[in-house]
Amino acid sequence: xxLVRVSFSLFRVWIALIAGYLTGSLMTADAVAKVANARRDHxxxxxxxxxxNPGAMNAVGELGTGYGVAVLAGxxxxxxxxxxxxxxxxGDSGAYAVGAASVGGHCFPATSGFKGGKxxxxxxxxxxxxxxxxxxxxxxxxxxxxxxxxxxxxxTISASSxxxxxxxxxxxxxxxxxxxxxxxxxxxxxxx
Numbered sequence: 001x002x003l004v005r006v007s008f009s010l011f012r013v014w015i016a017l018i019a020g021y022l023t024g025s026l027m028t029a030d031a032v033a034k035v036a037n038a039r040r041d042h043x044x045x046x047x048x049x050x051x052x053n054p055g056a057m058n059a060v061g062e063l064g065t066g067y068g069v070a071v072l073a074g075x076x077x078x079x080x081x082x083x084x085x086x087x088x089x090x091g092d093s094g095a096y097a098v099g100a101a102s103v104g105g106h107c108f109p110a111t112s113g114f115k116g117g118k119x120x121x122x123x124x125x126x127x128x129x130x131x132x133x134x135x136x137x138x139x140x141x142x143x144x145x146x147x148x149x150x151x152x153x154x155x156t157i158s159a160s161s162x163x164x165x166x167x168x169x170x171x172x173x174x175x176x177x178x179x180x181x182x183x184x185x186x187x188x189x190x191x192x
Contacts, residue, residue, distance in 0.1 A: 013097055016089040020082040020098030024105025024122060028074030029054035036063045055117040057152055072121050079125025099126030120156050134166060
């Protein structure tokens, strides 16, 4: 009976992974550009203009701030939705796996010849769903990195590096996941 239970659990994780990849593959920038292009005399292809990246920053530059914000919101939402769906389908393992699969789907969408965005906003959405206590730290680190250098790449690298470091600290401290009743109560910092 235990083997059947493990097999079914793995099956649910695989189903969740596929759903996460497909969710991430829905390119928000393409949909927003289509709406923007319907209202313009000329067509804007985000993959052929500006940075060539189908992301929020390129959408701001090529389509306008409102459209860029729509791309940002959509990309964040699909990361959060993917991780949340993963948790519903396959528990905590599903949340992490599907959050990562959503980012992978955004970066390498089969529908666009595996040429997608950078995954920054989608990753932020997945992080908000699986590690919400970190999200304010992520925003502050990224904002400080950007304001100090005026380079989005430095902000992204800074926020990602701090995320990895704090995730290791959280894991080494044996803290529960943040959706537990009292996530900080059972941290054992002395076990290092």
